[in-house]
Amino acid sequence: MFSKDSLYLHGLNLLPQFGPARLALLAGRFRSFKDAFTANEGALLSAGLDAELVKAFLTLRDKIDLSAETEKLAQEQISIVSFRDANYPKLLLEIPKFPPILYYRGRMDEAEELCIAVVGTRQITNYGRTVVPQLVEPIVDSGAVIVSGMAFGVDSASHEIAVKKNRRTIAVLGGGLDEKSLYPKHHALLAKRIVDTGGALISEYPVGTPNFKQNFVARNRIISGLSVATLIIECDLQSGTLITAKHALDQNRNVYAVPGPIYSPQSQGPNNLIKMGAKLITNANDILEDLNLETLPAQQEAQNNFGDTKEESAILKLLSYEPLIINELIKQSGLPPSQVTSALTFLEMKGRIKNLGGQQYILSR
Numbered sequence: 001m002f003s004k005d006s007l008y009l010h011g012l013n014l015l016p017q018f019g020p021a022r023l024a025l026l027a028g029r030f031r032s033f034k035d036a037f038t039a040n041e042g043a044l045l046s047a048g049l050d051a052e053l054v055k056a057f058l059t060l061r062d063k064i065d066l067s068a069e070t071e072k073l074a075q076e077q078i079s080i081v082s083f084r085d086a087n088y089p090k091l092l093l094e095i096p097k098f099p100p101i102l103y104y105r106g107r108m109d110e111a112e113e114l115c116i117a118v119v120g121t122r123q124i125t126n127y128g129r130t131v132v133p134q135l136v137e138p139i140v141d142s143g144a145v146i147v148s149g150m151a152f153g154v155d156s157a158s159h160e161i162a163v164k165k166n167r168r169t170i171a172v173l174g175g176g177l178d179e180k181s182l183y184p185k186h187h188a189l190l191a192k193r194i195v196d197t198g199g200a201l202i203s204e205y206p207v208g209t210p211n212f213k214q215n216f217v218a219r220n221r222i223i224s225g226l227s228v229a230t231l232i233i234e235c236d237l238q239s240g241t242l243i244t245a246k247h248a249l250d251q252n253r254n255v256y257a258v259p260g261p262i263y264s265p266q267s268q269g270p271n272n273l274i275k276m277g278a279k280l281i282t283n284a285n286d287i288l289e290d291l292n293l294e295t296l297p298a299q300q301e302a303q304n305n306f307g308d309t310k311e312e313s314a315i316l317k318l319l320s321y322e323p324l325i326i327n328e329l330i331k332q333s334g335l336p337p338s339q340v341t342s343a344l345t346f347l348e349m350k351g352r353i354k355n356l357g358g359q360q361y362i363l364s365r
Contacts, residue, residue, distance in 0.1 A: 006081070008037040025049075087109050092225045092226055113168075119220075132154060149172055150201075162197070169197075178207045229254035232278070236265045258281050308350075351364055
C-alpha cells in the first residue's frame with residue numbers, strides 16, 4: 001500500500017501547519033522522513049522550523065500511533081505516494097509547491113500518463129451540457145486521462161463521460177478521502193465508479209480533513225499540475241475555475257477555453273481568458289491537433305440530416321447543438337404544429353434529438 005518511509009511522511013503531514021513548503025524543507029534537511037519524524041527539538045530547529053511550530057509538532061507526535069494510522073488508511077482503502085516514489089506523477093514535480101505527499105483511492109501506477117484537465121462552473125447551462133460531451137468524449141477516446149475536481153456541473157459531467165466509457169479519470173479533492181470526509185456527498189456513487197473503472201481519487205490532505213474553502217483553492221494547482229493542458233468550459237468571473245486556469249498558466253501549461261454567448265454570465269470567464277491569450281476551442285480536434293494526439297474522423301453532419309420521414313428530415317436540418325424552441329421550428333419548417341410535435345416525439349424516441357425542457361430541442365451526439 002505504501003512504503004514505511006511514506007508512513008512517516010504521513011505522520012509529518014498530520015500537522016496542518018507544515019504544508020507543502022515545510023514538508024519539502026524537511027525532506028531536504030533529513031536523509032529520510034523517518035529521521036525528520038523522529039528528530040529532537042534541536043534538530044528540527046536547526047532544519048529551519050520556528051520554535052512554536054516545533055513545539056506544536058512535538059506535542060502532536062506524542063499522540064500519533066503510526067500503527068493505528070496504517071489501520072485507518074487500510075480500512076478506508078487509501079494508499080500513499082510520496083514525491084520520492086517511482087509512481088509519483090512526473091508532471092506534478094515540475095510545479096511550484098508540489099505536494100510532497102498524495103493520498104489516493106484507486107490506481108496510481110503510471111508516473112507519465114497523459115492527462116488533460118477539464119473544469120468549469122457548478123451552475124452549468126444547457127449550452128454547457130451540450131458542449132461537455134462534444135469535447136470530452138473525443139478526448140477520452142484519444143486515450144487521454146480526464147482530470148477534474150468532482151464538483152457539480154462541468155467537473156462531474158466530465159468524469160461521468162469517462163466512467164461510462166469505462167476509461168480512467170482522476171478526481172482531485174479538497175479534503176480527506178475517507179467516506180466521512182468525501183465531498184460532495186452526492187457524488188459518492190460517482191467516486192466509487194471512478195475507482196472501479198481504473199481511475200483514482202487523490203488529495204494532499206489526510207483522513208478526516210474537512211473540505212475548507214481554502215483547500216479547494218490549493219487543490220486547483222494539483223488539477224492543472226497533473227495535466228499537460230487545462231480546458232475551461234463555462235465559468236463566471238468570480239469562479240474558482242479561473243484559479244485553476246491561472247495555475248496552469250503559471251505552470252507553463254496550455255490553457256484552452258470554450259467561447260460562449262456574450263450575455264451569459266457563465267461565458268464571461270472563458271471569453272475573457274480568450275481575450276488574454278487562451279486558445280479558443282470549438283471542437284475536440286482543436287485540442288488533439290495542438291497536443292499532437294490522433295484526431296478523430298469528423299462526424300457526419302447532423303447525422304446526415306436524414307430522418308425516416310420528410311417531416312423528420314426537415315426538423316433535423318433545422319436543429320443543431322444550440323437549443324431551438326418549438327415555435328421557431330414550426331415557423332422555419334413551414335410544417336403544421338401537429339406534424340412538428342409528432343416528428344419531435346419520434347426523433348426523441350429514436351435518440352436523434354434531446355428535449356432540454358421548456359420546449360427547447362437540440363441534436364443528440
